[in-house]
Amino acid sequence: MKILIVENEIYLAQSIASKLSHFGFVCEMIPSVGEAMQMEAADIILLSANIPGQDFYPLIEKFKDSIVILMIPYVNEEMVMRPLKAGISDYIVKPFMIDELICKIEHYTAFRQLQKEIAFYRDYFCNSLLMPTYSINTKISFPLIIKSVSQKVIDMCVVNYAIHKKLAINFISLYKNHHYKEIFKSVSKTQLTYIIGFETLRKEEKEECVKALKNIPVIFACLGGDLHDFKNVFEINVKEMTHGFQEDVLSVDEYIKTMILKFEDKYPDTELSKRLGMSRKSLWEKRKKYGITKKK
Template identity: 45%
Template sequence: MKIIIVENELYLAQSIASKLTENGFETEIYSSIKEAMQSSGDVYLLSTNLPGQNTAPLITQFKEKIIILMVSYINNDTVGEPLKLGAKDYIVKPFMIEELLRKIEHYQEYQDLKKHTRLYQEYMENLLQEIETDFDIDTLSTPLVIQTNYQRLADKVVFEYAHKNEKLLTFVPLGNKEWKEKLESASPNSLLYITETHTLKKADKEHLLNKLKTYDFILSTTTELETDYDTIILNTDSKLYDQNEILTIDDYVKFIVNSFQYKFPDTELSKKLGISRKSLWEKRKKYGLFKKK
């Protein structure tokens, strides 16, 4: 990790750089905002006491980085406005290097968490993007039970609901042996997303449903489940099948046509199915699988 030190007091800058180097960091020192703006670092230690220099352009340019202000006193100019522009935190001179290291470590963990969150969010969006649903998210309210023939369909609805309503989700897969602990440790402000009810024995299901009275949740089940909670049914003919599931010929044809009819012309689709175009047309008519215009 490279730390850029922007400080016009050379002795102080060198002292900070020396201690940071001892702790495994690479450092660069600048006394000029203009020169520092040409640098490339992970963390910027920015002095707000730079006579005749405006720190705002540097903060604006590197606001996605970790900017920690080094201040001699606290007021709106040294702390308030820079924080509004994008600086992450401040530290008052003189300071112990251990205090600075704690701040750097904290914000590095925060940046890493943001990257991981973004990665998982992009992965989930990509995983669910081809799943079609005409469900109106605005009609959904919690607590709720979703009964579905396709888990990913429920996943898409739940993630879209959480995103739209800025809800923090806590995922509780009941196939996990530690699901009770996950339930107990869940934040009271989060929305529980519970799946895999089919893995529970009757007594555990009763325990779960009784326990949920104190939580806000969405429970998704691929089997029938009797509860006192509001229940909606989400089914689809276009689900992706598990590799261990054996389909009938008719189910396989319906699945392939539903999944690929907009990706391939009928000539190629019938060829891949090993049937004639006439047979494909007959199956479309039989199952009501004609393309939407």
């Protein structure tokens, strides 16, 4: 990660650069704003606010996509509020401890990464051709079970609902939890919780989950199995809901998982593995990977 230190006090700049290098940062020291304006890119800008006779606002504008931390001699409205409004990430008062600076760098680095991830996922779901189609069009009572042959379709449906209701999503995977009761500790009564892998539970376990989470904002994703005895089931028929497509294209993993769930009661393992073009050992490994417990 490259850090540009814009500081006319050379000994201070050298001291900061030396200490930051111990943390793995690559530092470049620039004594003036004019020279810094010639630089093409930097991940982080440490900008001194008291370089005599130099306007640092054009530099803030140029590096608006970088993390800019203003190094100031004291705090007042002009020194802090105007630069913050102009786009700096934060400020730090000189002299400062290097640990304080590292904490700010780590915080804003993580924050920027989170912003990029949020932008990516929002882009992915909102700009998908299927996104406007897959929406919950009924009145909801919780917990809600959404059933479909495609995990992607259920994901889109839940994200669409969360965006529409302006809710954050707490995500839980039953594929990773060793025991389904562990999810009860992670469910919030005020935040929307999205739980995938509902089909991996036995019927009595499903019933216990639904009962324990009554009236709590929880949505279960279910890729197969019999849900006739459950209320609050929203089933998405992919073929009916796609516009201009005959069917939804599943990934190989989604297809194999769906086939195992759909036909494991109909065929013995020898026949099912043969129809899927794999060995019985491979079928067992797939069940383990997807968290599917073989029904007895």
